[in-house]
Amino acid sequence: MAPIDGSLPTLRWGVIGTGLISSWFTKDITAPRKSPKAKHIIQAIGSSSLEKGNAFVTEHLPSLTPQPTIYAGYEGVYNDPNVDIIYIGTPHGLHKTQCLAAIAAGKHILCEKAFALNATEAREILSAAAEKGTFIMEAMWTRFHPLVSTLHQVLHKENAIGDIRRTFCDFGLDMNLSSLPSNSRLKDPSMGAGSLLDIGIYALTWGLLTLDPDSHSGDSKEKEKPQITATQTLKDGIDISSSFLLHYPSTGRQGILTCTTEARTPEVFMKIEGTDGYILIEGVAASAPRSFTVYPKIGSDSGSTGGKEEGNKYEFELEGMGFYFEADAVAVSISHGERENPVMSHGETVRVLEILDVIRRQGGARFPQEDEA
Incomplete structure (x- = not known):
């Protein structure tokens, strides 16, 4: 995604899942920082219900402006034309299905660890992303x-x-x-x-x-x-x-x-x-x-x-929890036209x-x- 503000790489995020890890991630990447390397916008949030999605924003992102679009379910997030990248913060067992759905919609992906249940699932996901030409990375934030x-x-x-x-x-x-x-x-x-x-x-x-x-x-x-x-x-x-x-x-x-x-x-x-x-x-x-x-x-x-x-x-x-390090790295990689980031490469995820x-x-x-x- 080219910079919207003309300076920093900018990503518009669609968030899948409204659990604890998603609350940490969204708060951390949108909090003010002294020297950010990228700009992050929470564009859309998908939850099992509108009530849960609205409660998530009210509790964790009350001062966020503009407020994200809330979807009941995930399809709306995948297909939102204003979303550049999907953050998947759901349990491991759902990652394969959700990654494949996001890839089919042409979205870039940052998927929480463990990336999949096993290496076979990971290879299938990565193969689909390569065929579609989308960026995808496992969210092993500690590496960054x-x-x-x-x-x-x-x-x-x-x-x-x-x-x-x-x-x-x-x-x-x-x-x-x-x-x-x-x-x-x-x-x-x-x-x-x-x-x-x-x-x-x-x-x-x-x-x-x-x-x-x-x-x-x-x-x-x-x-x-x-x-x-x-x-x-x-x-x-x-x-x-x-x-x-x-x-x-x-x-x-x-x-x-x-x-x-x-x-x-x-x-x-x-x-x-x-x-x-x-x-x-x-x-x-x-x-x-x-x-x-x-x-x-x-x-x-x-x-x-x-x-x-x-x-x-x-x-x-740190200025926050530290999730912004991986999010910034993703934004820079995508702005350079890369399809993976060497710090958390596809090969390392599979290994x-x-x-x-x-x-x-x-x-x-x-x-x-x-x-x-």
């Missing part, structure tokens, strides 16, 4: 956080902790699933319920970003595929916890990655070990990092006595889902759609 690019520089360019050996990452939330109805997206297997696709995808992403220097950008076709060993704890057919090991045979690097819906992870959610030191990463959750600290190797010649050194801390203050598929095959979690295929 400035902390990630700085960490990549510190780890893989400056070699601040030497040769990377192991990454430990946990993403745990206490979701109290027993209190939720059976049709909750967190309990319904047909919606992709389980800890793995909801939050384990972040632990996996951190493992790939820190152990594989090429995971931050570019295509994934030629990247080394790590060996995977996984286990899951299932309850009523969904995984309430998953643990998986990534092993890179060429380097010996390992990722020890976990997720659970039964306990919340402390603010320090990740540790990266190298031959010359280690890094601790912290934030409100593994999806929303706020700082990382580089420490010398414990017991090294730097004078460590085994206690925690002061370290070199990198902090990142991540292929690994998640392996984890589920070893752990036992399946979705009804897979048994029907």
Whole structure:
């Protein structure tokens, strides 16, 4: 979309789904910022009813001007001529159908993670987008956080902790699933319920970003595929916890990655070990990092006595939650005529889902759609 105001790339968004993630996304990309890289307009919102759609705007976007068009259902959003791009913020199990519908209408797409239930679905969606010539990207917002690019520089360019050996990452939330109805997206297997696709995808992403220097950008076709060993704890057919090991045979690097819906992870959610030191990463959750600290190797010649050194801390203050980083990147890519963004490339989306598929095959979690295929 060419800039409407003559300066910044501008996108007119149609939003599918009125849940929590859509409220975060829409508020964040429309809030005032000091140095925005793009302009975002919430043009239309599709919900299961006009009442829900109006309530969403009243609660989350009360001062937005002009107010978006509210549609009962999603077809109106897909076919709205004033919408450039569809943001899909619905449960994983609906993504394939909704992506294909948006593509058929000729719309660009930003689809929440997990992009699809499995790699097969993802390939079908991406093939349809390629045939139609539309931009499409998985909304893995953490990859666009400035902390990630700085960490990549510190780890893989400056070699601040030497040769990377192991990454430990946990993403745990206490979701109290027993209190939720059976049709909750967190309990319904047909919606992709389980800890793995909801939050384990972040632990996996951190493992790939820190152990594989090429995971931050570019295509994934030629990247080394790590060996995977996984286990899951299932309850009523969904995984309430998953643990998986990534092993890179060429380097010996390992990722020890976990997720659970039964306990919340402390603010320090990740540790990266190298031959010359280690890094601790912290934030409100593994999806929303706020700082990382580089420490010398414990017991090294730097004078460590085994206690925690002061370290070199990198902090990142945001103007909002940080969803605008991915939205800006999408706007810039589309303004350049691109059909994918290298930070979250199509190849990387498929690779991540292929690994998640392996984890589920070893752990036992399946979705009804897979048994029907």
